[in-house]
Amino acid sequence: xxxxxxxxxxxxxxxxxxxxxxxxxxxxxxxxxxxxxxxxxxxxxxxxxxxxxxxxxxxxxxxxxxxxxxxxxxxxxxxxxxxxxxxxxxxxxxxxxxxxxxxxxxxxxxxxxxxxxxxxxxxxxxxxxxxxxxxxxxxxxxxxxxxxxxxxxxxxxxxxxxxxxxxxxxxxxxxxxxxxxxxxxxxxxxxxxxxxxxxxxxxxxxxx
Amino acid sequence: xxxxxxxxxxxxxxxxxxxxxxxxxxxxxxxxxxxxxxxxxxxxxxxxxxxxxxxxxxxxxxxxxxxxxxxxxxxxxxxxxxxxxxxxxxxxxxxxxxxxxxxxxxxxxxxxxxxxxxxxxxxxxxxxxxxxxxxxxxxxxxxxxxxxxxxxxxxxxxxxxxxxxxxxxxxxxxxxxxxxxxxxxxxxxxxxxxxxxxxxxxxxx
Numbered sequence: 346x347x348x349x350x351x352x353x354x355x356x357x358x359x360x361x362x363x364x365x366x367x368x369x370x371x372x373x374x375x376x377x378x379x380x381x382x383x384x385x386x387x388x389x390x391x392x393x394x395x396x397x398x399x400x401x402x403x404x405x406x407x408x409x410x411x412x413x414x415x416x417x418x419x420x421x422x423x424x425x426x427x428x429x430x431x432x433x434x435x436x437x438x439x440x441x442x443x444x445x446x447x448x449x450x451x452x453x454x455x456x457x458x459x460x461x462x463x464x465x466x467x468x469x470x471x472x473x474x475x476x477x478x479x480x481x482x483x484x485x486x487x488x489x490x491x492x493x494x495x496x497x498x499x500x501x502x503x504x505x506x507x508x509x510x511x512x513x514x515x516x517x518x519x520x521x522x523x524x525x526x527x528x529x530x531x532x533x534x535x536x537x538x539x540x541x542x543x544x545x546x547x548x549x550x551x552x553x
Numbered sequence: 554x555x556x557x558x559x560x561x562x563x564x565x566x567x568x569x570x571x572x573x574x575x576x577x578x579x580x581x582x583x584x585x586x587x588x589x590x591x592x593x594x595x596x597x598x599x600x601x602x603x604x605x606x607x608x609x610x611x612x613x614x615x616x617x618x619x620x621x622x623x624x625x626x627x628x629x630x631x632x633x634x635x636x637x638x639x640x641x642x643x644x645x646x647x648x649x650x651x652x653x654x655x656x657x658x659x660x661x662x663x664x665x666x667x668x669x670x671x672x673x674x675x676x677x678x679x680x681x682x683x684x685x686x687x688x689x690x691x692x693x694x695x696x697x698x699x700x701x702x703x704x705x706x707x708x709x710x711x712x713x714x715x716x717x718x719x720x721x722x723x724x725x726x727x728x729x730x731x732x733x734x735x736x737x738x739x740x741x742x743x744x745x746x747x748x749x750x751x752x753x754x755x756x757x758x
Contacts, residue, residue, distance in 0.1 A: 402585070428585045434752050439603050441752040444596035449584055485584070489596030489728055490703055 380407035380519045382548030386425045391538035395427075395484070396448045402426035405546055407458075407519075415462055421476050423454040425542070444488045451483035452540070454525065456503060469510050472521075476503040479527070482540060486533045493533035499540060501527035507546070515552040522546070591733035592741055594703070597748045598726045605712070605722045607755050613652045614661035614713070615644060619706070622670040634735065635742050639667060642743050643708055646750040651758025661713045663722060668707040671731065702731045706742070708749065723756065725749035 384403030409419030427450040456478030507521025
């Protein structure tokens with residue numbers, strides 16, 4: 346039985362460092378802006394087969410650089426926690442298994458992105474964009490007294506559409522939706538899968 | 554030396570604080586979950602021979618005791634407090650599935666034998682504080698171990714008419730933690746035996 350736990354404070358440190366780096370000295374004028382969002386995720390496809398419950402635990406951190414009036418390029422980091430306890434019977438090739446199982450999926454998307462904005466700066470701006478990169482996936486399956494875990498990098502993309510609503514000079518609100526899809530990946534039993542999930546994100550943007 | 558200063562607006566500071574609070578809440582959710590009761594550890598797995606034709610298997614003979622196995626898998630002659638209850642529950646389910654009990658194993662289509670054993674699981678891991686270049690680097694790791702007793706019951710259905718050595722026609726493996734009250738264990742054994750039959754519809758006539 347393989348048990349690996351990434352200490353939560355490790356991820357915390359990474360997020361904090363990234364934010365501090367961008368949020369302070371590296372920013373220039375108002376070409377940069379950051380966004381912090383709370384995420385609700387709805388699993389689909391193979392992810393739904395594994396954890397068929399909406400994830401209410403998620404955050405995202407965007408950093409975007411405006412290359413002109415309409416376009417930005419940037420980086421996105423996120424964390425979404427999927428969990429389900431189920432006691433359903435699973436059919437296997439020559440039989441069946443019943444037991445209470447705990448299923449965990451921690452998805453950490455790390456992506457580069459490009460966005461196109463409609464409208465003018467300082468106005469309400471709908472946008473569309475594409476995130477490309479991948480996900481660090483921590484997948485864990487526990488049943489009876491046994492556990493299986495598979496931690497891996499999965500390549501993927503996430504098309505996105507949203508809106509930025511300015512509130513004050515350097516502060517605003519962001520709403521967006523994303524579809525996350527991983528091209529590669531294996532489940533805890535080594536079977537090929539494609540994790541995917543829909544996402545609704547809401548948060549705030551700031552211009553340093 | 555040139556002094557480098559970072560100017561942070563109040564808004565940015567506020568954002569940082571909010572972010573820290575939000576993350577602190579979410580970060581505790583890496584492995585959310587609920588406590589497991591002993592019954593939650595119960596596992597029922599059934600396997601069958603896909604080539605077997607269960608509709609022609611009408612009679613069974615059952616060994617009226619549970620065969621215990623030691624750690625090496627050898628039989629030991631002991632009886633347990635739940636043996637008769639388990640045998641009787643298996644019989645009830647076999648009868649409900651349409652089998653008829655016969656006393657003479659030579660006259661039966663299938664023979665049912667029940668095995669049981671206990672084993673001690675040692676679980677745990679090395680929870681690293683940081684994944685260093687030399688991972689696993691034990692200097693930064695503290696081991697956590699815990700042990701628990703689990704019981705396993707195997708119900709094996711063999712083809713009495715087989716002329717050569719063959720795999721079992723049907724096997725039910727029931728496993729669970731034994732740290733429970735005796736009434737709790739008794740109920741869980743009954744439920745698990747029922748579940749083993751319920752998830753094996755091909756046994757029913």
